[in-house]
Amino acid sequence: MSGDETECGARSGTYGHPAPVEEWQRRHTQETRHLRYRRNFGDYAVMRPPAGRDGFVGGPPVP
Numbered sequence: 001m002s003g004d005e006t007e008c009g010a011r012s013g014t015y016g017h018p019a020p021v022e023e024w025q026r027r028h029t030q031e032t033r034h035l036r037y038r039r040n041f042g043d044y045a046v047m048r049p050p051a052g053r054d055g056f057v058g059g060p061p062v063p
Ligand SMILES: [Zn+2]
Pocket: 005, 007, 008, 009, 010, 028, 032, 034
């Protein structure tokens, strides 16, 4: 994730956690009075493991 300030082009850099970006934005706002930021979030896809012994595998209907 990264925080970009669109009007002056200052960039926070990219971090794996929002906290350092928010800290950068807070400091940048104090220094420059800039208030607009563009934040880019990464997109993660989480794959589910294939069903094993404990997974649902189907079977005859329960009476
Ligand atoms: Zn700025």
